[in-house]
Amino acid sequence: MQDQISVDITIPNQTKYLGLIGRISENLAHAPIRFSGDRDELAFHLNLVLTEAATNAICHGNEEDPHKQLRITIVISESCLTLKVFDEGCGFDIAAMANSEAKETDEEGRGIQLIYRLMDNVHYRRQEQSNVLEMTKYLR
Template structure:
């Protein structure tokens, strides 16, 4: 099953997207802990797309595509921003960064999902992620 959502760059849409994420996670058969992890990763990536990617420009869209299979949920989150190089992001766990306010979103996504990819294209940025059922 594939579900595609497109919406303006506003954080108020995050709750709806995480509700869709939770419904699809249930459908695949994830337990409550993994459903929470997936919703968190989706929420973080959409928040990044709205805030850092599209910079709250409501003329720009965020697109989220969920692909549910029998044993996994794949999610793609795209924005219309300039993108970023995830490998250059500082480690928020480093002692010098621990007390800094931000910089944890991508790190959390990388930690709670099984696979995460970043595709920087001309005029857009896609974060792709997957969670697999532990059968």
């Protein structure tokens, strides 16, 4: 069987837990996985991508409802890293957010674009009672 690490986290829908998500993702980049690149950079990118995705889910997907929950799964296999962020809301138009290029002095709109830039595949879809933002990065 291939070596695989799976993490499944559920947190209240509140931004005060973003730091916890960030620390978990940074630590995972330093786990004994097969990766020949710069692990500090991988840790930074994982922290950033999950922080941006979780913020979107908390603020847009779950509409800042503190009674909702946010679920995040992280799977690291030998060839890729798959992050999923689930929200319980009505969803949002990720294509519109991704295609509206932020101007240099815009105060918002960079989060989804950063995710697209740092990950190899990004999909947002309805899955049972949730929406899921699935992001994959190939480990080369």
